[in-house]
Amino acid sequence: SYxxxxxxxxxxxxxxxxxxxxxxxxxxxxxxxxxxxLQTARINNKxxxxxxxxxxxxxxxxxxxxxxxxxxxxxxxxxxxxxxxEDEEYLLHGDLHHDNILLNGQDCIxxxxxxxxxxxxxxxxxxxxxxxxxxxxxxxESIMAHRIALFSELLGIERQRxxxxxxxxxxxxxxxxxxxxxxxxDDIRFAEKVIEx
Numbered sequence: 001s002y003x004x005x006x007x008x009x010x011x012x013x014x015x016x017x018x019x020x021x022x023x024x025x026x027x028x029x030x031x032x033x034x035x036x037x038l039q040t041a042r043i044n045n046k047x048x049x050x051x052x053x054x055x056x057x058x059x060x061x062x063x064x065x066x067x068x069x070x071x072x073x074x075x076x077x078x079x080x081x082x083x084x085x086e087d088e089e090y091l092l093h094g095d096l097h098h099d100n101i102l103l104n105g106q107d108c109i110x111x112x113x114x115x116x117x118x119x120x121x122x123x124x125x126x127x128x129x130x131x132x133x134x135x136x137x138x139x140x141e142s143i144m145a146h147r148i149a150l151f152s153e154l155l156g157i158e159r160q161r162x163x164x165x166x167x168x169x170x171x172x173x174x175x176x177x178x179x180x181x182x183x184x185x186d187d188i189r190f191a192e193k194v195i196e197x
Contacts (some may be wrong), residue, residue, distance in 0.1 A: 010109055016101035017131045021143070028127075028147055030101050030108040032154040034093065041091045043117075048090065052118030053083065058170065067176060069185065071191055075171035078164040082085050082119065085161075086118050089117040095121050097130035121162050124151050125169020129190040143191050167194050 017028040043049070059076040093100070094114025102109050128147060129135075137143055148166070152159045174187035 008104075008109060010102040010104040012103055014103050015099050016103065016108070018103075020098060020131050020133060021137060024143065024147070025150060027098060027101070028150045029154065030052050030103075031096055031127050032151065034096060034101065034110045035120050035155060038093060038121075038123075039090045039120060039154070043091055046089075046117060049115050049117050051089065051111045052092075052116055055116060055118075055172060058172065058179075062175050062178065063119045064175060065080040065184075068171075068178070071188060072175065074099050074195075075168045075191075079168045081167070082121070082161065082165055084106065086119050088119070088123060090120055091121065092116050092118050094123075095126050097100055097126040100146075119165065120155060121157050121165030122169050124133075124155075124162060126173065127151075127171055128166050128194065129187065135186055136187070141193055141196070145197055148197055155193060163194060163197050167191055171192060 016030055019027040026141040056076070056079045059079070062072075063115050064072055092115075093110055094116040095112060096110060100110055100112045102111060128144060134140065134143065148159065148162060151157070152162050156160075157165075170187055174184040174191065177184040177187060
């Protein structure tokens with residue numbers, strides 16, 4: 001037998017990457033729209049989804065290169081602090097960045113969700129170190145600072161809390177890259193830029 005799935009047609013269907021660098025604020029706005037929509041999602045069975053806490057357990061089990069170790073230790077401390085003061089878990093996309101946001105008229109849709117339960121501040125991490133061209137920008141620090149300020153305002157998340165969650169999520173991404181035997185240097189560079197904020 002054959003199966004199929006009906007999905008929404010996005011017009012023009014281009015990714016939010018096309019908005020970088022000149023319309024980056026618009027991409028941030030689209031990301032916030034998606035994050036807020038997910039906060040209203042009804043979850044019938046939370047057991048169907050992994051949690052950020054489960055994802056972050058990697059910090060205590062993965063052996064990382066020596067240069068990464070201080071970042072993993074700091075990220076683990078921040079994660080514990082965030083967990084101790086967390087209000088509520090919501091459904092997160094889990095990998096929300098420019099290439100996973102499609103433009104659809106005056107709106108947007110998200111693709112390729114991972115589906116994880118956690119606080120919305122974690123959702124910003126993947127966006128902060130994308131698109132790939134971001135690392136080539138001369139004004140990288142000001143771009144990241146502006147993004148943090150905008151996300152903080154639009155999502156109503158206190159700035160320092162957001163910075164800590166973003167740092168944790170970027171270090172987690174670096175850990176996944178280590179697992180895949182990839183180059184983790186860019187992730188750690190982004191993590192260092194975020195923590196400077």
